Amino acid sequence: MKPIIEILEEKISAVMSEVAGQEKCSAVIKQASDPKFGDYQANGIMALAKQLKTNPRKLADQVVEKLDISDICESPEIAGPGFINLRLKPEFISNGLLEINKDSVNLAVEKTTEPKNAVVDFSGPNIAKQMHVGHLRSTIIGDCICRMLKFLGHNVIPQNHVGDWGTQFGMLIAYLKDQQHNVDPDFVVTFDNDSGEITEDIEKANSIFVEISDLEKFYRDAKQKFDIDPEFKKWARTSVFLLQRRNKEEVLMWEAIVRASREHYLPIYERLKVNLKAKDERGESAYNDDLPHVVADLKKANLAKESDGAMCVFLDGFKNKEGEPLPFIIQKSDGAFLYATTDLAALRYRVGKLKADEIIYVTDARQKLHFEMLFAVARKAGWANDNVKLNHVMFGSVLGENGQPLKTRSGENVKLKELLDEAIERATKVVEQKNPELSLEEKKKIAQAVGIGAVKYADYSNNRTSDYVFSFDKMLAMEGNTAPYMQYAYARIKSIERKAESKGVDIATELGSISTLNLSEPTELELAKHLMRYGEAIQYAVSDFKPNYLTAYLYELAQKFSTFYTSCPVLIAEPDQRPTRLLLCDLTARTIKHGLTELLGIDVVEQM
RNA sequence: GUCCCCGUAGCUCAAUGGAUAGAGCGUUGGUUUCCGGAACCAAAGGCUGUGAGUUCGAGUCUCACCGGGGAUACCA
Numbered sequence: 001m002k003p004i005i006e007i008l009e010e011k012i013s014a015v016m017s018e019v020a021g022q023e024k025c026s027a028v029i030k031q032a033s034d035p036k037f038g039d040y041q042a043n044g045i046m047a048l049a050k051q052l053k054t055n056p057r058k059l060a061d062q063v064v065e066k067l068d069i070s071d072i073c074e075s076p077e078i079a080g081p082g083f084i085n086l087r088l089k090p091e092f093i094s095n096g097l098l099e100i101n102k103d104s105v106n107l108a109v110e111k112t113t114e115p116k117n118a119v120v121d122f123s124g125p126n127i128a129k130q131m132h133v134g135h136l137r138s139t140i141i142g143d144c145i146c147r148m149l150k151f152l153g154h155n156v157i158p159q160n161h162v163g164d165w166g167t168q169f170g171m172l173i174a175y176l177k178d179q180q181h182n183v184d185p186d187f188v189v190t191f192d193n194d195s196g197e198i199t200e201d202i203e204k205a206n207s208i209f210v211e212i213s214d215l216e217k218f219y220r221d222a223k224q225k226f227d228i229d230p231e232f233k234k235w236a237r238t239s240v241f242l243l244q245r246r247n248k249e250e251v252l253m254w255e256a257i258v259r260a261s262r263e264h265y266l267p268i269y270e271r272l273k274v275n276l277k278a279k280d281e282r283g284e285s286a287y288n289d290d291l292p293h294v295v296a297d298l299k300k301a302n303l304a305k306e307s308d309g310a311m312c313v314f315l316d317g318f319k320n321k322e323g324e325p326l327p328f329i330i331q332k333s334d335g336a337f338l339y340a341t342t343d344l345a346a347l348r349y350r351v352g353k354l355k356a357d358e359i360i361y362v363t364d365a366r367q368k369l370h371f372e373m374l375f376a377v378a379r380k381a382g383w384a385n386d387n388v389k390l391n392h393v394m395f396g397s398v399l400g401e402n403g404q405p406l407k408t409r410s411g412e413n414v415k416l417k418e419l420l421d422e423a424i425e426r427a428t429k430v431v432e433q434k435n436p437e438l439s440l441e442e443k444k445k446i447a448q449a450v451g452i453g454a455v456k457y458a459d460y461s462n463n464r465t466s467d468y469v470f471s472f473d474k475m476l477a478m479e480g481n482t483a484p485y486m487q488y489a490y491a492r493i494k495s496i497e498r499k500a501e502s503k504g505v506d507i508a509t510e511l512g513s514i515s516t517l518n519l520s521e522p523t524e525l526e527l528a529k530h531l532m533r534y535g536e537a538i539q540y541a542v543s544d545f546k547p548n549y550l551t552a553y554l555y556e557l558a559q560k561f562s563t564f565y566t567s568c569p570v571l572i573a574e575p576d577q578r579p580t581r582l583l584l585c586d587l588t589a590r591t592i593k594h595g596l597t598e599l600l601g602i603d604v605v606e607q608m
Numbered sequence: 609g610u611c612c613c614c615g616u617a618g619c620u621c622a623a624u625g626g627a628u629a630g631a632g633c634g635u636u637g638g639u640u641u642c643c644g645g646a647a648c649c650a651a652a653g654g655c656u657g658u659g660a661g662u663u664c665g666a667g668u669c670u671c672a673c674c675g676g677g678g679a680u681a682c683c684a
Contacts, residue, residue, distance in 0.1 A: 028624095028625090028626085030624065030626075031624085033626070033627060033628090033629095034627075034628075037627075041626085041627090043625085043626050043665095046626080046664060046665075047625095047663095047664085049664085050663090050664060056664075079627080080626085080627050081626090081627080081664065081665075082664085083626075083627070124684090126684085163684070166683090166684090284684095307681080308681070308682080309682085310681065310682050311682095312681075312682090317611095318611085318680090319609095319610060319611075319680085320610080320680060320681070321609065321610075321680060322609085322610095323609070323610070326610095326611095326680070326681075327681055327682085328681095329681055329682050331682085332681095332682045333681095333682065334682085336682085338682070338683080338684085339683080339684050340682095340684095342684095363684095365612085365613065365678070365679090366678060366679060367679090367684080368611095368612060368613080368678085368679075369611075369612075369678095369679055369680070370679090370684090372612090394613090396613085396614090396677095397677095397678095430646095434646065435646095461621090461622095462620095462621075462622095463621075463622075465613070465614085466613085466614070466621085467614090467677080468620085468621085469620075471620090474620075474632095474633080477632095477633080477646095478646040478647095479632075479633070479646080479647095480620095480631085480632040480633065481621090481622095481631075481632060482632090484646075485646080488644085488646055488647090489647095491644080491646095492643090492644055492646090492647085495643075495644055496643050496644085499643055499644095500643080503643095540624070543624095544624085548621095548622075549622095549624095552622070552623090552631085555631085555632090556631090559631090562647060562648065563648070563649090565643085565647085565648085566639090566647070566648045566649085567648090569642060569643065570643060571642080571643045572642060572643075585643095607644090608646085
């Protein structure tokens with residue numbers, strides 16, 4: 001089923017072109033701003049009338065005269081300065097619902113006719129450190145973008161650009177050696193750059209893995225020794241050098257550290273229902289060999305030049321504090337490369353090897369300037385032509401109750417694992433209080449879904465670009481636009497269906513054989529129309545990369561359902577009404593479930 | 609200094625250049641012989657920071673100013 005808005009846009013735009021005698025007219029169809037104006041409105045008449053120097057209401061008359069959309073809408077009404085108001089016909093709505101009912105997998109949401117290769121760069125944790133709250137937004141927003149694009153039929157290539165390289169590894173390797181961890185030379189981990197496949201001998205890795213399972217402690221201890229022991233410091237430097245020279249022992253140790261980190265963050269992805277796997281990992285280290293070429297190529301193209309000993313690209317429009325040109329530094333004066341260099345190499349790889357039509361970077365707003373410069377350099381160097389879309393999907397910070405970025409009392413970053421643990425713990429208490437008679441196993445499952453769901457939903461429902469204040473109390477509230485409210489709405493429908501079954505109603509048969517609907521009550525129609533807009537909501541959400549559009553749609557759906565539910569009994573409804581109402585219940589449940597589990601990665605529960 | 613983001617109801621936040629700017633929380637009042645009241649209904653609450661401009665039409669676009677945050681040469 002094509003989004004209604006698109007059907008109307010095409011039909012009315014075509015008639016406008018005909019009337020105006022020119023191509024490329026736009027009807028500008030929007031959802032009606034007020035229910036009294038109908039369901040949709042065409043706003044494009046006024047602009048066209050202006051252009052043609054004619055009266056907009058007269059133009060609207062002419063368009064409506066020639067317009068044949070009687071299969072979709074009641075006769076259009078012209079209102080105000082030149083709006084065309086459109087009201088859907090009940091039969092059209094009925095047919096739409098029946099179509100959704102038949103397509104249990106996709107809920108009649110159409111796939112794109114132009115599938116793109118979309119590379120989505122998100123999460124990017126630092127190796128050898130625990131994931132903290134700063135990784136939350138990138139990880140789950142990126143995942144949501146992947147899920148939505150994939151659902152619409154695009155070829156999504158997730159990229160986890162992990163921080164697995166840098167001078168800190170010298171320190172960590174030196175510390176491993178210091179702790180007398182010699183590597184079994186037979187222990188091999190290989191990473192295939194092309195397939196992304198990782199092969200490793202887990203058993204042989206265990207001896208090292210066990211020792212650094214507490215990553216944070218390991219890192220802290222290493223850092224401490226590095227700071228106080230000059231001999232160790234020297235050792236660390238040597239280790240970096242050896243690692244960069246691909247000396248086998250150092251490489252093996254480095255791989256062990258990377259592996260231990262992966263063992264840490266993969267379970268977090270799993271808990272968060274984030275579809276990032278080891279195969280999606282392509283860290284900074286993967287681009288090492290290409291970095292000198294990036295610099296050399298930019299030099300060859302006369303884009304890079306030396307300034308104060310550093311290799312820089314200067315771009316028009318970027319200035320520093322003194323008003324002088326601001327450099328995009330690709331090589332430090334000591335010869336080392338930076339994240340700018342790595343990002344350029346990654347971009348070139350994604351366009352060249354991964355055949356990206358679009359690259360989406362999900363990082364916090366503070367990196368905006370970096371990405372502006374990165375994209376500008378890539379364009380100038382011809383590494384991304386105009387057919388490749390480059391998007392920086394930025395987001396605001398997660399703040400504490402004090403309005404400052406969320407930290408622990410001692411001023412450290414809040415560990416993501418601990419944050420999720422607490423969410424589940426608090427959800428457990430709520431479940432215990434609300435529904436003590438459930439089995440321990442059920443309570444555990446519900447607390448998991450509610451706790452994790454609450455954290456994710458709270459993030460998604462906020463505008464991506466603004467900061468938001470993290471509050472367990474608010475996100476776990478049963479009232480308002482929260483995960484528990486959505487999950488409750490779903491559980492309540494499921495409860496109705498269970499009750500129906502217990503009264504001998506075979507829902508599958510009743511809904512399977514349904515061929516005509518009886519949408520007579522206003523609340524039924526309202527709910528039905530909203531159910532048909534699911535595809536539209538996803539389109540909006542994905543075109544701006546804004547998950548809050550999707551949560552807003554789902555919340556509105558749950559509200560419309562509640563309104564319908566209080567005014568229309570389902571189980572005791574008359575025989576000519578019950579199938580329609582059961583269908584409304586079932587489609588609402590299926591849409592909520594699809595939105596939450598498939599697009600947002602939030603579990604639903606049958607009861608809570 | 610320059611650039612970027614933000615400023616909307618008491619609070620937290622929505623809003624795709626369109627008609628009378630919407631939700632939730634909180635406040636006040638109401639709703640249960642019926643399917644989960646963890647719900648629903650209703651009321652009060654606004655010069656969209658200020659001032660100009662563009663437009664048939666501006667919370668949305670432009671400019672200036674005020675206030676908050678961020679970025680701004682060798683961290684990522």
